[in-house]
Amino acid sequence: MIRRSTFLFAALALVFLSACGESPTQADDRSVAALYWRSCASCHSTGRGGAPVAFESEAWSARKSHDDLWFERVTTGYRGMPAKGMCLDCTDEEIQQLIEYITSDRAQP
């Protein structure tokens, strides 16, 4: 009986583990694109709540005059944007990379 439940537990654990492995953006992927999709995209891919749309230079040109404030505003949160743009485990460096990424007009990944 004990052996059987141990087996069941192991089988269940395997199911959960493999389910994690199938997620489109892996939790341990720290590339700027993966971090963008995990946090910033929920608002900035569509402009939800008045968020400037990522990769659209017109959306950012009006804000360029205060680009020295961007980092602080993303870090502490600003109006409709929660602190760290919802990437709570992002380092300062990653936040900076994400800002450069979404405000550039390169093609969307």
Ligand code: HEC
């Ligand atoms: C829950 C929605 C939401 C998420 C998630 C979010 N933002 Fe924002 N963001 C906004 C909104 C709304 C604004 C516009 C605020 C305003 O000017 O009223 C904004 C503005 C900005 C600005 C311009 C600030 C300024 O001073 O003009 C930057 C830069 C920015 N976001 C970067 C990011 C980055 C990088 C991430 C991901 C780490 C992120 N945002 C995640 C909603 C969001």
